[in-house]
Amino acid sequence: xxxxxxxxxxxxxxxxxxxxxxxxxxxxxxxxxxxxxxxxxxxxxxxxxxxxxxxxxxxxxxxxxxxxxxxxxxxxxxxxxxxxxxxxxxxxxxxxxxxxxxxxxxxxxxxxxxxxxxxxxxxxxxxxxxxxxxxxxxxxxxxxxxxxxxxxxxxxxxxxxxxxxxxxxxxxxxxxxxxxxxxxxxxxxxxxxxxxxxxxxxxxxxxxxxxxxxxxxxxxxxxxxxxxxxxxxxxxxxxxxxxxxxxxxxxxxxxxxx
DNA sequence: ATTATCGGACTATCAAAATG
DNA sequence: ATTTTGATAGTCCGATAATA
Numbered sequence: 001x002x003x004x005x006x007x008x009x010x011x012x013x014x015x016x017x018x019x020x021x022x023x024x025x026x027x028x029x030x031x032x033x034x035x036x037x038x039x040x041x042x043x044x045x046x047x048x049x050x051x052x053x054x055x056x057x058x059x060x061x062x063x064x065x066x067x068x069x070x071x072x073x074x075x076x077x078x079x080x081x082x083x084x085x086x087x088x089x090x091x092x093x094x095x096x097x098x099x100x101x102x103x104x105x106x107x108x109x110x111x112x113x114x115x116x117x118x119x120x121x122x123x124x125x126x127x128x129x130x131x132x133x134x135x136x137x138x139x140x141x142x143x144x145x146x147x148x149x150x151x152x153x154x155x156x157x158x159x160x161x162x163x164x165x166x167x168x169x170x171x172x173x174x175x176x177x178x179x180x181x182x183x184x185x186x187x188x189x190x191x192x193x194x195x196x197x198x199x200x201x202x203x204x205x206x207x208x209x210x211x212x213x214x215x216x217x218x219x220x221x222x223x224x225x226x227x228x229x230x231x232x233x234x235x236x237x238x239x240x241x242x243x244x245x246x247x248x249x250x251x252x253x254x255x256x257x258x
Numbered sequence: 259a260t261t262a263t264c265g266g267a268c269t270a271t272c273a274a275a276a277t278g
Numbered sequence: 279a280t281t282t283t284g285a286t287a288g289t290c291c292g293a294t295a296a297t298a
Contacts, residue, residue, distance in 0.1 A: 035269055035289045047264060049290055076286065082274050085283055262296070269289075276282070 040068045 036050050042059050043050035050056045055065035 032270095033268060033290075037270080037288095039289060044289080046262075047290055071288090074287075076272065078273070080273080080285070082284065085275055260296100260298075263294085265291105265293090267289105267291080269287105271285100271287080273285095274283085276280100278280080 038070045038073060041071045042067060044071045 036052050039050035040054065040056050040059060042062070042064060043056060046058075048058055050058060054070070055068035059065050059068035
């Protein structure tokens, strides 16, 4: 899995978020899909995921980095008349549509501290992997926050602190007091825990890791290395070194279909 | 098996309308 | 002045077709 969060959270939609056995929510928990503010022309044309960095990951991967430019956004129409709104009741709620809570309160697993305030997504599930909230891209440096009209122009380059993730295999069935448990524990990357380490940037990788042309580092043995590790773009455009054990990113949110 | 294409679901944005 | 609402513009998921 490539750690490639775009925006505040992982780009992996919550409905695909790796829930360990026993933590699978009963309600379909689906986070919002994060979108970049402005996709490059290439990604836009291809209807593919872009990122905030220029050149974007996809353009780098396809060797068209020099053609990676922001697409033009057209101005929103003004003066469009709108029909009357649904009246709100006295409490500021909409008079109609008393909706069922999209995500009913969920309780953290044992050992997790209770939340003081409810949030749409419990932090223990929403925990950012890869970049911390606000970061745009793990392997490249995002553009500085766009200044609003009237503000000063872009400041110095904006480099949020990225993280690397160290996979930690979970205990296999039978090792945790569930001997004989009929539940099948899939041997799949999604069931690995991750220890998050600050990085900056690593100088060496394990012998089992491989550089990919797109600037990520692939760990062939998905049994122990389910995550993709990223590295800065300057180190990225080497030749693909091949794949020893199939595509780790198979089924990966960020490298499917690319 | 891999890559390209693209329909349409989904999200972000922001001005109009509503409210305090 | 601030908040809410909803329309619009845009992103990109995921299915399928094309190609190597």
